[in-house]
Amino acid sequence: DGGITQSPKYLFRKEGQNVTLSCEQNLNHDAMYWYRQDPGQGLRLIYYSQIVNDFQKGDIAEGYSVSREKKESFPLTVTSAQKNPTAFYLCASRQESAGELFFGEGSRLTVL
Amino acid sequence: GENVEQHPSTLSVQEGDSAVIKCTYSDSASNYFPWYKQELGKRPQLIIDIRSNVGEKKDQRIAVTLNKTAKHFSLHITETQPEDSAVYFCAAFRTQAAGNKLTFGGGTRVLVKP
Numbered sequence: 313d314g315g316i317t318q319s320p321k322y323l324f325r326k327e328g329q330n331v332t333l334s335c336e337q338n339l340n341h342d343a344m345y346w347y348r349q350d351p352g353q354g355l356r357l358i359y360y361s362q363i364v365n366d367f368q369k370g371d372i373a374e375g376y377s378v379s380r381e382k383k384e385s386f387p388l389t390v391t392s393a394q395k396n397p398t399a400f401y402l403c404a405s406r407q408e409s410a411g412e413l414f415f416g417e418g419s420r421l422t423v424l
Numbered sequence: 425g426e427n428v429e430q431h432p433s434t435l436s437v438q439e440g441d442s443a444v445i446k447c448t449y450s451d452s453a454s455n456y457f458p459w460y461k462q463e464l465g466k467r468p469q470l471i472i473d474i475r476s477n478v479g480e481k482k483d484q485r486i487a488v489t490l491n492k493t494a495k496h497f498s499l500h501i502t503e504t505q506p507e508d509s510a511v512y513f514c515a516a517f518r519t520q521a522a523g524n525k526l527t528f529g530g531g532t533r534v535l536v537k538p
Binding site for chain 2: 345352353354355356357360370371402406411412415416417418
């Protein structure tokens, strides 16, 4: 659906645990992004990647890590260093020559 | 870095009236300005976009205007309908040496009252 698949859709984590959110796209897009959305808030950029094996920190990268070993995959790990990880996480991709950002359906993480 | 301010944060309109959302950006190098609509619990979806070489763009009931000198752009929705109720985000994009970032405004919650 939409070419970008995020999993899991819902995730519960205990404090102190690392969790990894999956993001896969079959749109052959070069650039991929992770955004965090808190209730009633906008979208804040965590990490982004323009090409394989390269990624840059966004505005709120602390407590998160990513990898880009394959063009179609950009997993996000929420580490125990992230003090307030409960949020809605959105993965997105875009073709460099175009403008539109395509979003996945999101992953809702709740820390118990 | 780029900073995008969006106003108002909430907007309530009567069905059939117009709605206007305004955004300002800080980086004069930004050259692409999309608008996204996000319904409750769903992903944001592009509804219209404009590039810096164009001053206005229309698509049926939706229009976007861009003032590069003042660094602001606006979304106009005419003849609003209940299905227009959602959160709307503006964004600004620029190409930089370290990569391409799309910075979003804080969002506007639009409620169309029947």
